[in-house]
Amino acid sequence: MFDYLIVGAGLYGSVCAHELNKKGKKVLVIEKRSHIAGNAFTENNDGIQVHKYGAHIFHTNDKKIWDYVNSFVEFNRFTNSPLANYEGELYNLPFNMNTFYKLWGVKTPKEALDVINEQRKELGDKEPANLEEKAISLVGRDIYEKLIKGYTEKQWGRKASDLPAFIINRLPVRMTYDNNYFSDRYQGIPIGGYTKMVDKMLEGIEVRLGIDFLKNKLELSKLADKIIYTGPIDEYFDYCYGLLEYRSLRFESERLNIENYQGNAVINYTEANIPFTRIIEHKHFDPIDTKHTIITKEYPSEWQKGDEPYYPVNNVKNMNLFNKYRKLASEEKKVIFGGRLAEYKYYDMHQVISSALYFLNGENDHE
Numbered sequence: 001m002f003d004y005l006i007v008g009a010g011l012y013g014s015v016c017a018h019e020l021n022k023k024g025k026k027v028l029v030i031e032k033r034s035h036i037a038g039n040a041f042t043e044n045n046d047g048i049q050v051h052k053y054g055a056h057i058f059h060t061n062d063k064k065i066w067d068y069v070n071s072f073v074e075f076n077r078f079t080n081s082p083l084a085n086y087e088g089e090l091y092n093l094p095f096n097m098n099t100f101y102k103l104w105g106v107k108t109p110k111e112a113l114d115v116i117n118e119q120r121k122e123l124g125d126k127e128p129a130n131l132e133e134k135a136i137s138l139v140g141r142d143i144y145e146k147l148i149k150g151y152t153e154k155q156w157g158r159k160a161s162d163l164p165a166f167i168i169n170r171l172p173v174r175m176t177y178d179n180n181y182f183s184d185r186y187q188g189i190p191i192g193g194y195t196k197m198v199d200k201m202l203e204g205i206e207v208r209l210g211i212d213f214l215k216n217k218l219e220l221s222k223l224a225d226k227i228i229y230t231g232p233i234d235e236y237f238d239y240c241y242g243l244l245e246y247r248s249l250r251f252e253s254e255r256l257n258i259e260n261y262q263g264n265a266v267i268n269y270t271e272a273n274i275p276f277t278r279i280i281e282h283k284h285f286d287p288i289d290t291k292h293t294i295i296t297k298e299y300p301s302e303w304q305k306g307d308e309p310y311y312p313v314n315n316v317k318n319m320n321l322f323n324k325y326r327k328l329a330s331e332e333k334k335v336i337f338g339g340r341l342a343e344y345k346y347y348d349m350h351q352v353i354s355s356a357l358y359f360l361n362g363e364n365d366h367e
């Protein structure tokens with residue numbers, strides 16, 4: 001018998017497992033896949049740490065979270081500075097003075113703002129009601145057409161005018177020559193990969209891989225007093241109200257016998273007629289001298305039952321559905337629902353970790 005059964009060995013489950021184990025609880029982690037670390041999973045390919053489920057770059061403003069992850073593994077000084085390729089031309093991301101210089105030849109923030117303000121006028125006084133309007137209000141139509149529209153519509157499979165504005169809040173606009181994608185104070189990649197970090201979190205804890213909780217819910221539930229479930233919330237309830245929508249991704253990886261393919265970890269392809277959204281070259285995340293390199297093209301796709309869910313589509317329709325599931329979840333007294341899939345949230349890694357720690361400390365207060 002265990003105190004806690006944790007379903008899913010991703011970041012939420014692994015942080016919970018670590019903290020509960022530290023408090024002396026008896027914990028069992030079960031995981032459907034054949035590996036730990038969820039979508040942050042990295043796999044060693046002759047020295048190169050391959051991000052098997054897409055690029056994962058750790059960043060946070062919260063010193064407590066930064067110290068927390070660094071207590072498991074050392075982080076390198078990786079700074080995400082992606083490029084955008086639009087019709088063969090390269091532009092710096094996020095939108096900053098380098099981007100504006102390349103687009104319009106402007107050299108000062110005042111000159112750049114003059115161009116942007118002129119282009120913003122098309123919206124008048126209107127509050128941006130969707131992603132398209134939000135983007136134009138932030139950077140004007142020129143950048144919207146070249147660097148946002150195609151990428152966004154490929155990634156989400158929906159028109160930018162049908163998407164919520166908040167998605168684009170993730171992308172900073174800077175009036176300096178600073179190509180750092182994130183504005184957070186702390187940033188890096190665990191040296192040796194995320195799997196190493198999660199492995200360290202799970203040290204001394206029993207983990208059983210290849211076990212699908214939902215296939216054997218009744219029996220497995222008997223193993224513990226409490227369950228922390230980190231899988232999709234709608235699947236837990238057998239999709240009784242219908243399916244929550246996700247975007248999924250398909251990855252095409254190649255091993256090339258050259259040292260350096262694109263000179264950068266991430267290059268986005270922002271035009272609509274190139275079917276992938278980006279190419280990542282894994283060795284640049286955690287630099288290593290090798291004669292080979294691994295690149296991955298990322299193709300977005302609509303999620304269907306059985307696919308890996310990646311991005312929740314947090315529009316009104318799905319949020320209403322999610323709230324119905326959340327109500328059911330609150331009635332499951334023995335089960336706690338947490339993490340990206342159970343909370344149906346577009347979480348970054350630092351937010352998942354923070355959410356797990358917050359939940360545990362909150363719960364601790366009641367003990």
Ligand code: UDP
Pocket residue numbers: 084093147148149151152155167168170171268270
């Ligand atoms: N985005 C864009 N052009 C780009 C990169 C991002 O328009 O070159 C927009 C797009 O709508 C995307 C959002 O910004 O969904 C957030 O992108 P980010 O790279 O932060 O998402 P991630 O896939 O890393 O979670």
